[in-house]
Amino acid sequence: MLRRWAGWVSGVWGGLLLGVGFIGAPAGFAVTTAEIAGRSAGRMFAVEAYVSLAVAVIVLILTRRSASVEPEQPVVPALNTDVLLVLGTLFCTVAGYFVIQPMMAAARAGQGGGLSFGALHGLSAGFFALKALLVLLLAWRLAAR
Secondary structure, three states: OHHHHHHHHHHHHHHHHHHHHHHHHHHHHHHOOHHHHHHHHHHHHHHHHHHHHHHHHHHHHHHHHHHHHOOOOOOOOOOOHHHHHHHHHHHHHHHHHHHHHHHHHHHHOOOOOOOOHHHHHHHHHHHHHHHHHHHHHHHHHHHOO
16 A cells, blocks of 8 residues: 555656656746746746655655565565665756756856856756656656556
8 A cells, every 4th residue: 555655656756857847947038038938937946856855765665665564465575676766766866856956056157166057057958857767766666556
């Protein structure tokens, strides 16, 4: 039962990522100025980052608890594919938002030392896309059981 909950939560999480990344952020740029759309998208990605941290912890707890509660399941090692997928999403969230985002703000203000705003934006988008892929893969794996 806990595995089903983990699959359901992962599916909703994947929907959130797709909604923010492929609907919310692009829609803002389609209807308003780049400055306002950028601030709006930045706020959406900030909320998404904190939600992703919380949901990753919840899914990690659910997947680990299901291994110990459900007796019909074989013994699951502490570091299995599902756990690695969740840890990968955590890495992408921390790197993509909490590390690169402040660097993007500095580059936008002309204080960037190394990479340009465009290069940092590309890295951040890559981490976000990888996170969405990992979450969708996790939801698919958990739903298959």
